[in-house]
Amino acid sequence: MNTHSKEWRELADIKAELAERDWFMGTSGNLSIREPKSPFFYITASGKDKRKQSDSDFLLVDLKGKPVEETSLRPSAETLLHTVIYRKTNANCVLHVHTVENNVISELYGDEGQVSFRNHEIIKATGRWDEDSELRIPIIYNHADIPLLSDKFKPHVEEDSGAVLIRNHGITVWGKSGFEAKRILEACEFLFQYQLLLNQQRAFAGSLR
């Protein structure tokens, strides 16, 4: 794997870390990183078990999501979402994972179209440092048609870092670097776990009254 570029290896490291967290159940999830000084990015090959590591984990695609080299690999079925981010922002890394917590949060708050958090120290991990900062995560419907899904996703991609929940599907986050994207993803998952536990504790306390 040493023959690969620095970005390829960085993405492989992130993939291994997320796999350790068991965030790639049932072949779900896809990751990408921009290849600097080129209009291309590396993205995970579709349908693979992302917990496994191999030299054919990623392929290089253009900003339309088409492979730029001869390959038998298929880019992720959700490549179009990654192209939206790379076309609209200066983000350099996109991470998409399905977790039970992000799915349950997306269902609980899906009708509101967003979930928001305030007064949490970990919000700083998303780059918001003010005491009263709010982290607002939009929730969009999980259209099976990926071009339609990416059209609905597009208006929520305005900054170089961010996060969007796809209802009963997963979360897509992006950042200026792999480190930033992973930090935002971990902060979001922390907040989802917190909110679910808090809701549970409140319901339990309510049932005792």
Ligand SMILES: CSCCC(=O)C(=O)COP(=O)(O)O
């Ligand atoms: C088995 S999960 C369904 C597809 C999906 O949502 C996903 O994240 C993985 O798709 P890919 O084509 O990137 O392997």
Ligand SMILES: [Zn+2]
């Ligand atoms: Zn997915």
